Amino acid sequence: xxxxxxxxxxxxxxxxxxxxxxxxxxxxxxxxxxxxxxxxxxxxxxxxxxxxxxxxxxxxxxxxxxxxxxxxxxxxxxxxxxxxxxxxxxxxxxxxxxxxxxxxxxxxxxxxxxxxxxxxxxxxxxxxxxxxxxxxxxxxxxxxxxxxxxxxxxxxxxxxxxxxxxxxxxxxxxxxxxxxxxxxxxxxxxxxxxxxxxxxxxxxxxxxxxxxxxxxxxxxxxxxxxxxxxxxxxxxxxxxxxxxxxxxxxxxxxxxxxxxxxxxxxxxxxxxxxxxxxxxxxxxxxxxxxxxxxxxxxxxxxxxxxxxxxxxxxxxxxxxxxxxxxxxxxxxxxxxxxxxxxxxxxxxxxxxxxxxxxxxxxxxxxxxxxxxxxxxxxxxxxxxxxxxxxxxxxxxxxxxxxxxxxxxxxxxxxxxxxxxxxxxxxxxxxxxxxxxxxxxxxxxxxxxxxxxxxxxxxxxxxxxxxx
Amino acid sequence: xxxxxxxxxxxxxxxxxxxxxxxxxxxxxxxxxxxxxxxxxxxxxxxxxxxxxxxxxxxxxxxxxxxxxxxxxxxxxxxxxxxxxxxxxxxxxxxxxxxxxxxxxxxxxxxxxxxxxxxxxxxxxxxxxxxxxxxxxxxxxxxxxxxxxxxxxxxxxxxxxxxxxxxxxxxxxxxxxxxxxxxxxxxxxxxxxxxxxxxxxxxxxxxxxxxxxxxxxxxxxxxxxxxxxxxxxxxxxxxxxxxxxxxxxxxxxxxxxxxxxxxxxxxxxxxxxxxxxxxxxxxxxxxxxxxxxxxxxxxxxxxxxxxxxxxxxxxxxxxxxxxxxxxxxxxxxxxxx
Numbered sequence: 131x132x133x134x135x136x137x138x139x140x141x142x143x144x145x146x147x148x149x150x151x152x153x154x155x156x157x158x159x160x161x162x163x164x165x166x167x168x169x170x171x172x173x174x175x176x177x178x179x180x181x182x183x184x185x186x187x188x189x190x191x192x193x194x195x196x197x198x199x200x201x202x203x204x205x206x207x208x209x210x211x212x213x214x215x216x217x218x219x220x221x222x223x224x225x226x227x228x229x230x231x232x233x234x235x236x237x238x239x240x241x242x243x244x245x246x247x248x249x250x251x252x253x254x255x256x257x258x259x260x261x262x263x264x265x266x267x268x269x270x271x272x273x274x275x276x277x278x279x280x281x282x283x284x285x286x287x288x289x290x291x292x293x294x295x296x297x298x299x300x301x302x303x304x305x306x307x308x309x310x311x312x313x314x315x316x317x318x319x320x321x322x323x324x325x326x327x328x329x330x331x332x333x334x335x336x337x338x339x340x341x342x343x344x345x346x347x348x349x350x351x352x353x354x355x356x357x358x359x360x361x362x363x364x365x366x367x368x369x370x371x372x373x374x375x376x377x378x379x380x381x382x383x384x385x386x387x388x389x390x391x392x393x394x395x396x397x398x399x400x401x402x403x404x405x406x407x408x409x410x411x412x413x414x415x416x417x418x419x420x421x422x423x424x425x426x427x428x429x430x431x432x433x434x435x436x437x438x439x440x441x442x443x444x445x446x447x448x449x450x451x452x453x454x455x456x457x458x459x460x461x462x463x464x465x466x467x468x469x470x471x472x473x474x475x476x477x478x479x480x481x482x483x484x485x486x487x488x489x490x491x492x493x494x495x496x497x498x499x500x501x502x503x504x505x506x507x508x509x510x511x512x513x514x515x516x517x518x519x520x521x522x523x524x525x526x527x528x529x530x531x532x533x534x535x536x537x538x539x540x541x542x543x544x545x546x547x548x549x550x551x552x553x554x555x556x557x558x559x560x561x562x563x564x565x566x567x568x569x570x571x572x573x574x575x576x577x578x579x580x581x582x583x584x585x586x587x588x589x590x591x592x593x594x595x596x597x
Numbered sequence: 598x599x600x601x602x603x604x605x606x607x608x609x610x611x612x613x614x615x616x617x618x619x620x621x622x623x624x625x626x627x628x629x630x631x632x633x634x635x636x637x638x639x640x641x642x643x644x645x646x647x648x649x650x651x652x653x654x655x656x657x658x659x660x661x662x663x664x665x666x667x668x669x670x671x672x673x674x675x676x677x678x679x680x681x682x683x684x685x686x687x688x689x690x691x692x693x694x695x696x697x698x699x700x701x702x703x704x705x706x707x708x709x710x711x712x713x714x715x716x717x718x719x720x721x722x723x724x725x726x727x728x729x730x731x732x733x734x735x736x737x738x739x740x741x742x743x744x745x746x747x748x749x750x751x752x753x754x755x756x757x758x759x760x761x762x763x764x765x766x767x768x769x770x771x772x773x774x775x776x777x778x779x780x781x782x783x784x785x786x787x788x789x790x791x792x793x794x795x796x797x798x799x800x801x802x803x804x805x806x807x808x809x810x811x812x813x814x815x816x817x818x819x820x821x822x823x824x825x826x827x828x829x830x831x832x833x834x835x836x837x838x839x840x841x842x843x844x845x846x847x848x849x850x851x852x853x854x855x856x857x858x859x860x861x862x863x864x865x866x867x868x869x870x871x872x873x874x875x876x877x878x879x880x881x882x883x884x885x886x887x888x889x890x891x892x893x894x895x896x897x898x899x900x901x902x903x904x905x906x907x908x909x910x911x912x913x914x915x916x917x918x919x920x921x922x923x924x925x926x927x928x929x930x931x932x933x934x
Contacts, residue, residue: 225897229898301893
């Protein structure tokens with residue numbers, strides 16, 4: 131009954147959908163508060179620099195937001211279409227957070243985005259500013275509720291198993307909404323989004339500063355992006371470490387795979403910086419260690435013992451019967467390192483850039499500006515590898531300890547997936563290109579020069595969206 | 598009435614909200630391409646839904662999530678069974694949203710005309726497919742006792758009744774969209790839509806009557822409430838037609854609201870006590886009670902809905918009030934470009 135092809139294609143389709151969705155999510159989450167702060171500053175100070183920045187970054191926010199919304203709707207459909215056994219299994223638990231997301235967050239963000247976008251000359255100024263804040267609140271609430279659902283898949287709490295159906299039944303919504311895993315994973319996600327948006331603003335500002343154009347606006351954006359990026363990245367160091375400790379506690383196998391740790395180690399367990407794992411033989415062909423670091427990171431103590439994949443495999447067989455309970459260690463090990471590396475390199479470069487541009491200097495080196503522009507890719511890679519790490523590391527489970535991915539799939543004909551996969555690839559590919567070209571066009575055009583309301587004169591090459 | 602029944606009604610309310618609000622967006626999407634004589638008129642029509650269409654679409658998300666949350670077994674049986682129709686729906690939703698958002702991001706008649714065509718085709722598909730989807734559910738699909746679907750994903754949803762339901766929703770959306778534009782625009786666009794609203798209402802009213810007769814005869818025979826609700830839908834459409842004939846689009850708009858509520862009510866009355874009838878054996882049908890979530894879970898989402906839904910309706914109504922002004926060609930050029 132468990133058709134391997136069907137499972138593989140369904141996983142490929144869902145991985146494509148979620149990762150594609152996550153191209154748009156971090157920028158929306160991170161740039162919404164940035165635009166809201168600019169809008170507030172513009173209102174309180176009347177300084178035209180803020181007004182031009184609002185219009186500029188607001189336009190980029192809108193282009194990005196449209197794609198984020200529709201790719202999110204696709205996910206809601208795919209839960210049921212491709213993962214109906216999973217949907218049935220989690221239905222009683224997910225109902226509450228997803229209903230909260232739909233009724234509290236989605237309506238809020240889309241209604242108040244419309245009011246903010248089109249209501250500038252129809253609303254009192256203070257109310258208009260409140261609209262962008264309510265939009266921001268909607269996006270952040272939405273992220274919270276979806277992290278609640280994902281965290282429950284990582285670490286199920288607040289339920290009992292129905293003796294008749296064997297399905298989990300919710301009995302403590304408070305635990306589901308506020309388990310430590312949720313709070314840390316949410317902070318981790320939001321900080322990752324703030325880092326991404328900061329690096330994005332930083333790179334756009336770099337483009338214009340390199341050309342010595344729109345200087346007052348772009349100097350402000352540059353400094354604000356560096357401040358926001360460094361604060362968020364520092365927070366990420368603390369939160370990421372705390373989340374690692376919780377994961378070590380509730381999903382020891384994920385950490386063992388992420389560290390390519392086959393045999394239980396410690397006290398003073400070494401951290402492998404590079405490893406060549408052999409999944410078949412369940413050992414590393416070669417590795418390079420830093421002594422004691424793993425104990426410190428995973429347990430906050432030099433004396434900590436960290437369980438290895440082989441011991442855990444034995445424990446899991448005892449608990450769940452025969453089977454392979456070890457996720458792909460290559461993917462786990464390298465996605466973990468790439469997440470951290472790509473996640474932090476942007477902030478590290480911001481420190482360099484801050485020093486090179488201190489007291490208003492603008493360096494003339496081409497390499498400096500090229501790096502400052504192209505660094506924009508790195509936080510996106512960091513976010514993607516983060517999701518690959520956390521989702522791959524949960525395998526073979528889709529709901530940890532309860533339901534395997536193999537068993538979660540809809541029993542549909544694989545033919546359907548041969549139909550739907552190319553359609554999604556084509557559609558996603560085409561729209562990714564359109565979106566990228568539009569973003570590039572608007573980013574390069576820069577903020578509007580004048581302070582007049584943006585009329586749609588045909589002569590204007592790039593009419594602004596935020597009228 | 599227990600919580601499962603309450604949620605059966607809430608699901609119906611959310612889909613009513615979706616068809617009432619997004620119905621005119623679908624209509625406007627189709628009419629902009631076909632009635633707009635040039636790029637500026639098309640822009641004017643799309644500007645009329647610009648601030649609200651995105652929030653209107655959230656009613657679909659809410660309607661889908663409500664099924665997932667309150668009736669997990671219904672969701673898990675229905676969505677894989679309807680894989681191919683829903684795939685079409687997804688593609689149309691993506692294309693339409695991207696097209697509406699991106700058309701104004703670049704000048705040039707070619708760029709805009711292509712996106713306008715995409716909006717029109719996607720709107721037409723969506724209005725029709727959602728009708729087919731619900732008509733197919735009322736008609737029933739081949740389900741075995743353990744909830745396994747044994748039919749063909751596309752063909753099981755295609756039958757004369759579901760096609761009629763799809764056409765009814767399509768024509769309703771056109772009539773509703775033209776009425777909305779008659780209410781929200783000025784100048785030539787307003788005049789065109791005033792006369793087209795009337796014509797669409799003739800066909801939509803006829804289809805709505807056919808739908809009511811068929812639904813009552815095939816799925817609700819002998820049920821007095823069903824008969825009254827069917828009658829209400831027909832009367833409301835007649836009032837809408839009369840109002841549009843006298844150029845009273847506000848009356849017609851709200852009469853459409855009553856008609857679409859009665860349309861959805863007929864569907865849900867025909868279904869009850871089932872949520873997904875089986876054509877293999879009626880005894881294998883999924884029921885309201887049998888597919889509902891646990892009492893604890895239902896209680897929580899009921900509290901959430903009781904707090905959130907009135908707020909949603911209040912601020913969405915306020916947003917319609919903020920954008921109550923009629924849109925001229927010049928307004929559209931300023932606000933939407």
